[in-house]
Amino acid sequence: MSDHTAFTPLSPRKAARLSVAPMMDWTDRHCRYFHRLMSRHALLYTEMVTAPALVRGGAVHLLDYSAEEHPVAVQLGGSNPKELAAATRLCVERGYDEVNLNVGCPSDRVQSGTFGAVLMRDAPLVADCVKAMQDAAQGVEVTVKCRIGVDEQEPQEVLPTFLKAVAAAGCARFTIHARKAWLQGLSPKENRDIPPLDYPLVHAMKAQFPALHLSINGGITSLDAAAAHLEVMDGVMIGRAAYHDPAQALLGADQRFFDVTTPAPTAHEVVEAMYPYIDARLAEGLRLHSITRHMLGLFTGRPGARKWRRILSEGATREGAGVALVAEALSHVPEHAAAD
Incomplete structure (x- = not known):
């Protein structure tokens, strides 16, 4: 395999054609380094790091990574604009290529902190958070990962309203997990499988918001499946498949999606x-x-x-x-x- 030193990473926007989802307890720096050896170009995400942990807890070691991981994005959790801005500054200082706001995680721990998927109920607050993060980001792109809705919300009504409000605050790139999150009655694990996927709704968002860069996430397990979505979407985010069967999800991705002509590693x-x-x-x-x-x-x-x-x-x-x-x-x- 060739060495990393002569390699120039893609911009995160180009790399987002294929990305590996932020996954708690899984996508730590060692996992990301391993994934990077399979794809030089796919955009990699950290596990979610909470803004309070960085700003109040001083846990900046959570931002450690290896230079070879670029292009690499950090995902932040939080709902306080000032705190998220301070956390964004810490991330930018450490050289992350993108700062992403979590509006998708359904865990109890996240709900009690009033962030994650519960923020789908408060698009104006998300817009305020994004604006504060962008003001602190020194030109590094701030993005949002969201669900199609939560609980009793009607996704076909909520999702376009959410995208419009947050885009108006300056966010131009979203990753949409094509499932609703049930915050009452389902565990985080059940939230990954039980609510039905609605790919057509997410595809429709690309038609409705052509100026936005939209990636789709949820239940995508192979490069063939990713290719089908890329006929409509700007990007595809692969989650658990990249962890449980990384060769299937990542080997050959550069050749297929990023015009790389050298052979994929074995x-x-x-x-x-x-x-x-x-x-x-x-x-x-x-x-x-x-x-x-x-x-x-x-x-x-x-x-x-x-x-x-x-x-x-x-x-x-x-x-x-x-x-x-x-x-x-x-x-x-x-x-x-x-x-x-």
């Missing part, structure tokens, strides 16, 4: 390219498991996948575990075997 090459990164993080005191937990799904559907997962799952938490364990696990996966 899954084996991706693992081997992780070795220097693993060594560097272990030297800083990290445990191997913190990195390899994100790699377990790489060979999903291929011969040797079960052995790969078992060796890493059982061994990576042990004292002294390192690259040799990963190489051992990799040796059980035939290099040129086709997926089942």
